[in-house]
Amino acid sequence: MYDLADVARLTGMPLRKLRREVAGGYRDGLKVRGAWRFTWQQAACLALERWTLAEIHEALGDDASAVLPPLLSLRSVTLRLPEYVLRALETIAAEHGVTMDHALYGELLDFAGTLSGRMEATVPGYRRAYLFPGRE
Secondary structure: OHHHHHHHHHHHHHHHHHHHHOOOOOOOOOEEEOOOEOOOOHHHHHHHHHHHHHHHHHHHHHHHHHHHHHHHOOOOOOOOOOOOHHHHHHHHHHOOOOOOHHHHHHHHHHHHOOOOOHHHHHHOOHHHHHHHHHHH
C-alpha cells in the first residue's frame, strides 16, 4: 500500500488535488486508520492517466519487460489510411495535447475490449494486457 503523499509524488499530481479527488470519490483510494492509502493497481492507474505507455516504457527502460505484461510491449507499424482519417486523428491529438500514437491508442481501446474474450483464446495474455493494471 502507498500513502497519499507517495502517490502524489510518484505521479506528479499536486497533493491537495489528489486528496480532494479521493475524498470526493473521483479517485479510488482506501481509508486506513484515517489516512488515504492506495494499492499498487490504483497508483498504476494514476500513472497511466498521467503518462503515455510510450513514456512509461521510456522511463522504465530495460525494466519495462519485467514490470509490464508482454503484450503491452510497443511495436512500430506502418499504416496507409485515408487523409480524412489522419486529419481527424491529428485534430483529436491536438485538442487533447497528445501524440497521434496516444490518440489512436485511446480510440482503439474500446475496439480491443470488444475482442477480449475471443482474443484470449488465440493470444494468451491478451486480457491481462487489456485490463492492466487491474486484475481479471
